[in-house]
Amino acid sequence: DAKTxxxxxxxxxxxxxxxxxxxxxxISGTDYIHWYRQLPSQGPEYVIHGLTxxxxxxxxxxxxxxxxxxxxxxxxxxxxxxxAVYYCILRPYGGSQGNLIFGKGTKLSVKx
Amino acid sequence: xxxxxxxxxSQILAAGRRMTLRCTQDMRHNAMYWYRQDLGLGLRxxxxxxxxxxxxxxxxxxxxxxxxxxxxxxxxTLASAVPSQTSVYFCASSAELxxxxxxxxxxxxxxxxxx
Numbered sequence: 360d361a362k363t364x365x366x367x368x369x370x371x372x373x374x375x376x377x378x379x380x381x382x383x384x385x386i387s388g389t390d391y392i393h394w395y396r397q398l399p400s401q402g403p404e405y406v407i408h409g410l411t412x413x414x415x416x417x418x419x420x421x422x423x424x425x426x427x428x429x430x431x432x433x434x435x436x437x438x439x440x441x442x443a444v445y446y447c448i449l450r451p452y453g454g455s456q457g458n459l460i461f462g463k464g465t466k467l468s469v470k471x
Numbered sequence: 472x473x474x475x476x477x478x479x480x481s482q483i484l485a486a487g488r489r490m491t492l493r494c495t496q497d498m499r500h501n502a503m504y505w506y507r508q509d510l511g512l513g514l515r516x517x518x519x520x521x522x523x524x525x526x527x528x529x530x531x532x533x534x535x536x537x538x539x540x541x542x543x544x545x546x547x548t549l550a551s552a553v554p555s556q557t558s559v560y561f562c563a564s565s566a567e568l569x570x571x572x573x574x575x576x577x578x579x580x581x582x583x584x585x586x
Contacts, residue, residue, distance in 0.1 A: 391572050402561045402577030403514065446513065452572065458504050458529060459575060461513030 363447045368390065368466045371437045379432040379465055381447030386427050388453040394421065394432050394442040403446065403461075404433065442469045474498070475578035477562050483584045484552050492547040492581050494562030502567040503545040504575070505529075507558040514561060520545055521567065552585045559581060560584070 364382040371377040383392065394406040407421045408416055409430070414421045420433040434441055446464040478493045496503065501522045506529075516529030518540040529536075534549045534556060541557035549556055560581045567572040 395575075403575075404577065404579050405574040408572060408574075445506070448556055450572070458506075458516040459514070461506075461515070463511075464512050 362365045365447055365464055365465045370468045373469055373471050374436050376438045377397050377434040382429045383449055384428045386449055389398045390449040392430050393450050395446045437469045439469050475562055475564055475576055477578040477581050481582040486552055488586055490549045490550050490552055492560055494545045496564040497542050500566050502565045504563045505547045506561045509558050533581035554585045557585045
């Protein structure tokens with residue numbers, strides 16, 4: 360399985376943008392890039408996913424490098440509620456087993 | 472509110488006892504999963520089911536069994552609990568209609584302590 364590399368932790372100030380990086384140099388052509396986050400004492404929740412093009416939704420934006428070997432999750436204005444562990448996950452299209460393979464993720468702290 | 476429910480919320484269990492963790496979803500999703508999360512680590516897959524009537528082993532299946540008699544329910548059973556099974560257990564589901572791009576929905580988790 361293709362692996363991802365993320366910083367262990369990052370800090371941000373409230374109301375400022377946050378850029379969470381993810382390296383996935385061994386990504387294959389059929390791997391989608393998924394982001395999930397886990398708030399304290401809760402189950403993970405879906406944030407966004409993409410294949411090649413940048414993606415936007417109500418929660419965040421996903422910027423994917425042209426060679427797809429890295430991506431960045433962008434939170435446009437961090438709030439205290441965004442403090443969580445963020446997981447970058449590669450998921451192959453059409454796989455027989457649809458589970459997500461979680462790494463340790465990036466723990467984001469947001470300061471008021 | 473539609474989603475996934477898990478029961479119990481938490482449980483303290485004596486080693487050697489049998490325990491079933493319950494998971495129910497009302498989204499009519501095809502696929503369901505059980506993960507465990509140990510302190511400070513990411514989630515690891517225990518068992519999964521792509522559709523009712525089928526199950527498969529994940530990364531850490533030993534000591535656990537599952538069944539999928541219908542679409543909504545996916546119970547996880549520990550036949551004889553051991554202390555190393557102390558963990559937080561998350562159930563998840565996804566529609567699996569889009570070849571692997573579907574969002575997974577997670578339950579609130581069951582915190583299990585085996586003494």
